[in-house]
Amino acid sequence: MNHVNMYEQEHQTVKINTIKGNLWLTALTPEIIHIQDDAAHATNSYAVEGNKQEVVPLTVAVQDGKVEITTPKLRIEIDQDGYLDIFNEHDQVVLADYRGQREKTVVQFSEEQQELLKAEGHVVVKQSTASKLEVVKVLNTNDHFYGLGDKTGFLDKRGYTYDNWNTDEPNQGEEVTKLYKSIPFLIGTNGITTYGLFFDNSFASHFDLGKESTKYFYYTVAGGGLDYYFMLGSNVADVVTNYTYLTGRTPLPQKWALGYHQSRYSYKTEQDVYQVTQKLRELQLPCDTVHLDIDYMDGYRVFTVDKNRFPDMKRLLADLKTNHFKVVTIIDPGVKKDDQYHIYCEGVKAQLFATNPDRSVYTNSVWPGVSVYPDFGQAKTRQWWACNQKFLTDLGVSGVWNDMNEPASFNGPIPDETVFFDENQPTTIQKMHNLYGHNMARATYAGFKKQTGNRPFVITRAAYAGTQKYSTVWTGDNRSSWAALQMMIPQLCNLGLSGFSFAGTDIGGFLGDTNPELLTRWIEAGIFSPLLRNHSCAGTRMQEPWQFGEPTLAIYRKYLQLRYQLIDYLYDLFAQGESDGLPIMRPLVTHYGTDPEVLNLNDEFLVGSDLLVAPVVAPGVTKRMVYLPEGSWYDYWTGYSYAGQAYYLVDAPLDQLPLFVKDGAIIPLRPVTEYIDVQAENMITFKLWGEQGTYHHYQDNGADFAYQNGEYNLYEIKMTANNDAIRLMHHGYQPVYRQINLQRGDLVISFYFDATVQTYKTK
Ligand code: GLC
Numbered sequence: 001m002n003h004v005n006m007y008e009q010e011h012q013t014v015k016i017n018t019i020k021g022n023l024w025l026t027a028l029t030p031e032i033i034h035i036q037d038d039a040a041h042a043t044n045s046y047a048v049e050g051n052k053q054e055v056v057p058l059t060v061a062v063q064d065g066k067v068e069i070t071t072p073k074l075r076i077e078i079d080q081d082g083y084l085d086i087f088n089e090h091d092q093v094v095l096a097d098y099r100g101q102r103e104k105t106v107v108q109f110s111e112e113q114q115e116l117l118k119a120e121g122h123v124v125v126k127q128s129t130a131s132k133l134e135v136v137k138v139l140n141t142n143d144h145f146y147g148l149g150d151k152t153g154f155l156d157k158r159g160y161t162y163d164n165w166n167t168d169e170p171n172q173g174e175e176v177t178k179l180y181k182s183i184p185f186l187i188g189t190n191g192i193t194t195y196g197l198f199f200d201n202s203f204a205s206h207f208d209l210g211k212e213s214t215k216y217f218y219y220t221v222a223g224g225g226l227d228y229y230f231m232l233g234s235n236v237a238d239v240v241t242n243y244t245y246l247t248g249r250t251p252l253p254q255k256w257a258l259g260y261h262q263s264r265y266s267y268k269t270e271q272d273v274y275q276v277t278q279k280l281r282e283l284q285l286p287c288d289t290v291h292l293d294i295d296y297m298d299g300y301r302v303f304t305v306d307k308n309r310f311p312d313m314k315r316l317l318a319d320l321k322t323n324h325f326k327v328v329t330i331i332d333p334g335v336k337k338d339d340q341y342h343i344y345c346e347g348v349k350a351q352l353f354a355t356n357p358d359r360s361v362y363t364n365s366v367w368p369g370v371s372v373y374p375d376f377g378q379a380k381t382r383q384w385w386a387c388n389q390k391f392l393t394d395l396g397v398s399g400v401w402n403d404m405n406e407p408a409s410f411n412g413p414i415p416d417e418t419v420f421f422d423e424n425q426p427t428t429i430q431k432m433h434n435l436y437g438h439n440m441a442r443a444t445y446a447g448f449k450k451q452t453g454n455r456p457f458v459i460t461r462a463a464y465a466g467t468q469k470y471s472t473v474w475t476g477d478n479r480s481s482w483a484a485l486q487m488m489i490p491q492l493c494n495l496g497l498s499g500f501s502f503a504g505t506d507i508g509g510f511l512g513d514t515n516p517e518l519l520t521r522w523i524e525a526g527i528f529s530p531l532l533r534n535h536s537c538a539g540t541r542m543q544e545p546w547q548f549g550e551p552t553l554a555i556y557r558k559y560l561q562l563r564y565q566l567i568d569y570l571y572d573l574f575a576q577g578e579s580d581g582l583p584i585m586r587p588l589v590t591h592y593g594t595d596p597e598v599l600n601l602n603d604e605f606l607v608g609s610d611l612l613v614a615p616v617v618a619p620g621v622t623k624r625m626v627y628l629p630e631g632s633w634y635d636y637w638t639g640y641s642y643a644g645q646a647y648y649l650v651d652a653p654l655d656q657l658p659l660f661v662k663d664g665a666i667i668p669l670r671p672v673t674e675y676i677d678v679q680a681e682n683m684i685t686f687k688l689w690g691e692q693g694t695y696h697h698y699q700d701n702g703a704d705f706a707y708q709n710g711e712y713n714l715y716e717i718k719m720t721a722n723n724d725a726i727r728l729m730h731h732g733y734q735p736v737y738r739q740i741n742l743q744r745g746d747l748v749i750s751f752y753f754d755a756t757v758q759t760y761k762t763k
Contacts, residue, residue, distance in 0.1 A: 006080070007067045009060050012053060016067050018082035023226075027056040030073040031232040032242055035084070037133075039225025044423070045200050046435050047247045047466035074232050086195070086230060094193045094232060098136040098216035105212050125177075131206075133226055135199075136218040142190040144599045145209050145217075146236065146589065149183030149463070149498045150475050152176045155490040155587050156600035157186075157209050164205040166406035166434050166462045170477045170511060172484065180406055180476045181463040182434040183498045184219070185247075187239050191594045196231040196239040198246065202434040202464060223430055235593045237582055240497055244581025248469035250501035252574050255702030256326055256676045257399065257457045257472070258567055259288030260560050261533035262544060263506075266295035269309040270316050276544065277325050283553065285545055286560045286674045289326045291401060291535065296329060300368035301336045303343055303391045317396035324675035326398035328457065333374055333405045333440055334366035343388070347374060352381040354429070355419045362418050364409040373407055373414075376439035377432045378421045382446065389447030399457030400444050402471070405437035406462040437462025438470075445470035454704050459531070465499070472502035472531050480509025480540070485522050486617045490602050492529055496583025497590070501574070504531030513541040516548040517619055517654065520555050524657035525615030527559045528607045530570065530584045555655045561672045568668040568684065568697065573608045575698035575712075584608065592629040595645070601627060610665035610689075611636075614650070614658040624658065626650050632663040634689050639745065666695035666717055669743075678702035685741040685748070692720040700733050707733070717742070726751055726760040 008015045013026040024041045026034040032052075059070045066077045074094070075087045083097040114124050145157040153160055153174045164182035172179065184199040186207065199205060203223035210217050219228075229246060233239035244250075262280060267273045273290060280287045296313075298304040305313045317327050335344050335353070347353050353372040354362045361372050375381050392400060407414070420432035441460040448456035458471040467473070475491055478484040488505045495503040507526045508514040514522075514536070523545075526532065536543045545556035573584050582590070586606040588598035604614045604627065612633060614626040631644045636659035642648060650658050661667065669685045678701060686695060700712040714730040717740075724742050740751045740760055751760035 006062055007060060009058075012056055012058055014058075014060055014067065014069055016078050016082075018078065018080055020082035023078060023082060023084070025069060025076065025078070026053070027058050027069070027071050028052050028229075028246070029054045029242070030056050030071040032246060033069075033071075033074070033076060033086075033230045035226070035228050035230060037226040040201070040227035041225070043225065043227070046202065046438060047198075047200050047464060049248060049466070049469070052246055086232075088193060088232060092193055094195050095188070095197075095230065096138040098138045098218075100215070102134075102136060102216070102218065103213050131220045132203075132222055132224075134218055134220040135226070135228065136216050139210050139213070139215055139217045140190060141214075143188055143210075143217075144190070144589075146187040146189075146494055146587070147183070147185045147196070147498045148207065148494060149181040149185070149500070150179050150473070150491055150495050150503075152179065152487060153490070154600060155493060155589070155602050157207075157494075159210050161206065161208045161211050164207075164434060166437060168404065168406050168408040168476075172476075172478055172487065174487075180437070180461045181467075181473065183463070183465045183500075185243060185465055185498050187236055187497060189236060189589070189593055191596070191599075194233050194235055194239055194593065196229075196233065196243050198229040198231070198243060198465065200227045200229065200465065201225070202431055204430070204434075236497065236590045237580075240499070240583070240590070241581045244468075244499050247466040247499055249578050249581045250468045250472075250499070250574070250583075251455060252571075252578055252700075252707065253472070253502060254455050254457055255567070255571055255678055256288045258530070258570050258574075259532070259676050260286055260563065261289040261291060261328070261531070262287055263291035263533050263535035264293065264542070264544070265510075265536065265538045266293035267291075268295045270311065270313075273316060273320070273327075277320055277323060279544070279546060281323065281674065283546055283557070284674060285557055286564045286672070288324070288675050289328055289398070290320070291533070292327060292329045294330055294332070294367055299336065300332075301338070301341055301343065302331050302334075303388050304341075305395070313395050321396065324677065327396070328399040328401050328459070329392060329397050330401045330403050331392075331444070332367060332403050333376075333407050333436070334364075334368060334371035335374060336368035337363055337370040337372055344372065346384070347372065350380065350384065352378070352384055354414075357417050357419060359419075362414070364414060365411040366404055366408055374440075375420050375432075376436060376443060377423060377427075379423065382439060382443035385440070385443040386447030386450065389444060390451050393448065393451040399459070400448065402437065402440050402444055402458060402460040405440045405460060406433070407436050435464050438464035438467045441467055441471035442469075463500070468499040468501065472504075473500050474503065474531060474533065474535075475505045477510045477537070478505050480512040480514035480518060480536070480543075482518065482618055484509050485518065485525060486603065488522075488525065488529070489605055489615075489617070490587070492585050493583075493587040493605055496585050497587070499581065501577050501581075501583040502530045503585075504529040504533055506533065506535040508534050508536060508543040510535060510537050511540065514543045516552045519543060519545075519548065520552050520654055521616050523556050523559045525613070525617060527563050527657070528570075528585060528605075528611070528613055530574075532563060551655065558655065559657065564672055564674075564676070565669050566667070567676060568670055569608065569611070571702075572668065572696070572698050576696075588612075588627075588629055595629055597627050597645075598629060610662045610667065612660040612662070614660070616652045616658075622651070622653050623649055624652050626658055626660070628660060632690075633660040634663065635659075636661055661689040663690040664693040665689045666693045666719060668695070668697055676702070682735070682737055683739040683741070684737055685743055686717045686719075687743040688719045694718045696729075699737075715740075719744070724749065728758060728760075731758065
């Protein structure tokens, strides 16, 4: 150790002695700094796996009583009081600690008033008590906030408060502060400087983003230590790349998973499943996957099948396979307490369930009645759970939908002292609650990977930062309401900025009855949501696309066909996402952060950087205002060209989704199919929008991990005014496309692969 009064340095870690105690600062990259107190310094992370430290040239000095740490990209000053300010390479303050006292908001609320409000049926929300330690930062007039996972409300989180305590919350109104996921990651930007803050602490936490005061924003947490990462970026996209470098990137999925999924709580019998799949094919509605909700199980016992409703599940799944349908089954964590049930007995015997402080197995209630909770914080429980996936894979199940893993408990909250393990250390639910869904998804992922060798398809409702490495997510129990449709856009956009590139909502809405206009606008708005699933609750009106007759059915089909035509655009974005971490659905602020018009733009989004979607999300609307950012844009349907940085009033009759393409984009297009069949894909078209462009297209077997050993193809398509060229940049996957069409307007030129020279030529 290198002693210099205020600090000690060991490689890239600097320990600073402040009045408030030690602060440990580690430079992981020139832009990412890990900040911890003594309590946090000794702990492990569930979000960050592996060593993320790169070699960073670091200078440390003491200047005017402050320790100054400088990397090639930023400088941090820490004073003796423990306050910390961060500057960029241009010496601009990016983020500063707030020195004043918090001006706590006064709320008058007597016990008596609370009781009266409850009597009238109000839900009385207590102020957050997550206040073991707090981090208070200066808030400036132009600051805007994004991220935080699946929280309710609008895109820009400024002015709101949010809580991180994974909650099974069927009310998803704007005022609700906590939902199913805890992603304590925030992006702050003022258009000039941009940064990310990731608080890696799983205890209940609270963010106040300028509600209490216009001078500061703060974070408080109920337990554990001070443990956060600061990351700099030149814009929002850069910060997302840094954050996903740290917590991991959404892996390339199996290609079929990008198709359409049809679900319902529940398709209760094998006849229901046959009927629904037959209907999808008969009506030529492209679809790859059907979901089985809880009623396929025997009394809601996980890893069982109800033999009366599904006499031969294996045969059913094999039949569906010949018709090119995959089946995804739900698996909840709650294990029915039943001495005759092998999963329960095995878990009790091996001590795999959460316990009361006296070591007796803890019980609460979920769908199966009295149930116990696998303790996923322990490696042995995760391994056991992973092995249990074999039951599903042996039946031919293609993916798993992990639900109720906040975990939900019907019989009141799980008491604070309930014992859950943090790996080998007993601790309580207070620390492990927000990690529960994360560890369950991780176990499911491991099991599926081992059993099938394919890229696992897992969906989870609850998540923590980093869960994107194992699982796609959906936003839980939304409503069949216009408000829920409106919220889908900011919710999925913020999930994307929080690392969750593979996300979706229940198309049509889960709770309540949908209606033809709502379902139509929902499929239009949702057609680019990476996870595309129509799902609805028992007791609500059926909401498959044919339930409302025409024109709903025809419009629904038109958009499913659009999705399947553009499937390679999405797949290419997923492939690209493994290296840049950028989501599929992006708010405009991702790429146009200096444009004030887009800072809180809630009803438009980008798909990648070349498509701009401006759906109608209100009833009775047939025209809407669309903002197009810098550059020029084309109307996808008419080819009409628009200059950017302007608002336009565009037509949006019921069957038309306002959709725009950026000038210079090349978009891959596939012939419409009813299911994704990678083996049959031997021809593709690339359409140029504008005068010239370049595009990189990725191709592999769409199924397993061979691509990680080089078994993929990468094509470069270059179209200029006088020359078009197709170059096979990497050829590791057999076969290549036999035919590639390049399209400009209505003009199509076909190129054919010439194996002798390994290149594409016109005939
Ligand atoms: C939960 C899920 C929902 C599912 C239901 C029954 O409410 O969020 O999607 O259909 O449980 O399993």
